Amino acid sequence: MSGMEAEKAEAAAWFRALRDRIVAAFEGLEDSHDAGPFADEPAGRFEVSRTHRRGEAGEDAGGGLMSVMRGGRVFEKVGVNVSTVHGTLNPRAQAAMAARRGLPGIADDPRFWASGVSLVAHMRNPHVPAVHMNTRMFWTPGAWWFGGGSDLNPCIEYAEDTAHFHAVQKAHLDPHGAGEYPRLKAWADEYFFIPHRNRARGVGGIFMDDRCTGDWRADFALTRDIGEAFLPAFVPLVERRRVQPFTDADRDAQLIHRGIYAEYNLVYDRGTKFGLETGHDPDAVLMSLPPLAKWV
Template identity: 55%
Template sequence: MTSPPPHAALKQDAATWFAALRDRICAEFETIEQEAGGAARFQRASWERPGGGGGTMSVLRGQVFEKAGVNISVVDGTLSPDFAAKIPGTEAGAAFWAAGISLVVHPRSPKIPAVHMNTRMIVTAKGWFGGGGDLTPLQPGTPEATEDAAFFHAAYQAACDAHDPGYYEKFKAWCDEYFYLPHRNEPRGAGGIFYDYLDSGDVAADFAFTRDVGQAFLAAYPPIVRRRREAPYTPQEREAQLIRRGRYVEFNLLYDRGTTFGLKTGGNTEAILMSMPPEVKWP
């Protein structure tokens, strides 16, 4: 009988961590709303997965954050043939366990970039971590967007360098390749880092890195929001923002692995599609 991977012993610790990170991020976003004179709070809704497990969807609709969603989930079940085929040594029908956090922010102001972050741990016959964070300026090419991207990347590079000097360049390149819209021949945004199937042989180190990726988000994104939230913008800039959001929709529905995994494993549809912007246009 095959022994379970060492990740199996971390299930409770991982689930606890993702929930704690959710709480810290939600508290920070609510503080930003309060600083701007708003009173919006996250509304939470729990859901159960028929095949096993469930999660909680947290959504804030405020004056700084037009829509911010921070979801956590802990699910288990059996792998479908198409997903099992992507994991060497795993057969269809094999048991899986997955926990993670996923967030997407669509700010009201076009001066503030949109952002995505997720981290997760998956256990089958093997175990691994994955995740990352990426920034989507809604006015790409401006000095402000360039400054924000550099600040965001610096936070993630610091997290990577603390664990492996080769991580940042590797995971940055992976992000650039992954968050790309081939039908438009353009990147979704300014990038960040992305990693998957991380199993270095030291599960404690991989978990520590994944925790630091989540904490890097808190170091990277809230300062950008605070720096840009008071900047005035025109109706034309708002229109351009809504059109730019269309790229987000196109990527998530056509290419995003998390969206596909969730829908094909019986996840909560509303939680999976939480990443969709509240308002969007196509020219």
């Protein structure tokens, strides 16, 4: 196995292991919720199905696992997807990626390989923030790069929750250089902004794309720490807020906020566009959409 093939396999295995830990942690939150709203209902469980990508000629081009939980005690809908896919970029995706990245090889050779884990959680209690996280590796014959991040999307904001979420991320990024957290935080603030609403999607987090310093091992380590920061940044917020009572007005605010979230994912999100343009399972790509939303 060549060096890059071994690195691809290592990255794909780590993304799968992260997926497994998150699924177990989220089911654990369902089991431990024994007080407050919805505590007397059955604990939720993930339904797991395989996803498949078909290439331009209909050939098998990889796939993964789509894990979705609906109607739990804590999670109204949460999806945790992992996939490893390969094939050739269609001309539209190839041109778009070549223009944006400016990396060698994409314009001349459409072959690609990609692996990653992605999750979006929409919560039952409006006091518990929605959240998004993904990490990924992408390869073409001329280059490889990493991307990912996580961001918090509360409909009812608590300053202490925002501070905790960012502090955990900073602690995980600081070993990679004092400038990494501020840079990735600013990138998230820019990326998760909704121009037609003139507002941010949530309270931010961290985000990076096209990470290719030439040191694969260092870039992969940073990507892993973005993923490792997720559970300690998010789970304590769930445990803190899931027991709080809420009103009909709180639920209304949650549904309106979900509408704004859906607008962003359908209009601006790069991952959504890439998944649909490259033939991945549309149910897996659109897993991020909330089960219920409202527009005023």
